[in-house]
Amino acid sequence: MAGVTGTGQWMRPVLVAGLVALGLAGCDTLGLSRSPEGTGEMSNQYVDNGFRGDMLVSRMKPVQLRLQPGWSAAPTGTLHNNADLEAYNLDENMFLVVLGENREAVARGNIEDQANVYLQILKGGFSQVLANQARTGVERISSFPAVQYEVRGNVSEQAVAYLHTTIEMGEDYYQVVVWTPDDLRTANAEAMRAVVEEFRASQL
Template identity: 70%
Template structure:
């Protein structure tokens, strides 16, 4: 039985991180053309955390977007979840992970938000060894006022069943993928929290 303990022990966490690299690795490669700047320690740093009395907010250094970090969530080390991510966060206690990938609308094939969402989903599922069940569209049509398309997708990656909540958001001149995932056996328990953290994605304050 692959429960939460099985994921966290004996390299389980490491395997869960590999899930993103395998299933999402081709997403945005080549077409994103993102660059990263070196921080004072000579390491790549694409995000920062703005702290306030009320909450912490993860802010991208590459795109005009941010994400309010709910309780239990914190910034993930840059590049640990995806090499091209604009934002990376995790909730290790609940085995949930999140990345945001932005792409210029001029860099993608002509089409609308629905077309782009389906394109991203095909790339995601192309990284699965096996698709588990059918993808299910949620009722979400907007994320903080911006048009969005959201799907629940399940698949086996690196011999691990994983549940993804994939949201495509059209914001300004960019399409953004907000991708949250968790071990499939925690899908039901984490469903509400996954949807809630996706709703925290928003445009950065100017």
């Protein structure tokens, strides 16, 4: 299993717990570094350094995410082998993945139905649910329909807080998932909401 380098050692448990609940944990998911851009080619995404700030752009789907201060692109496969976007804020112990899939590949229904399917999959990775899922007031992200929930659970003996957002964009559903240790959920709540708000469409 790949090692955790630098100051990444202290946040390994919550990263692993987050990935387990998402069904993503594997031996190749923990190669963390303070310098993600220098760890190898990011084949799933790239950083566009523009005058409006650093934009994390997917090579796979027509989506992008503005990287707020403290956030960095994660090397390919760090958080998910098939992520359309992946980023982390190591100082604040927050992680983010974006996963898109075509609406034809999922069960028939609307965005509410699909959000509930995703939530059930996420909670299936919990050994214990710490609190009932809480719907936020978010109904749109970058003008696209969205359903957002706060979810908390124990995973691999770690208490983790998730902000899970399902977004309907064109022919695809996107999951934008941010997680942090549960004891940091209040301190990180605003930053987690803010980074999700930076998700938007792009041109491939």
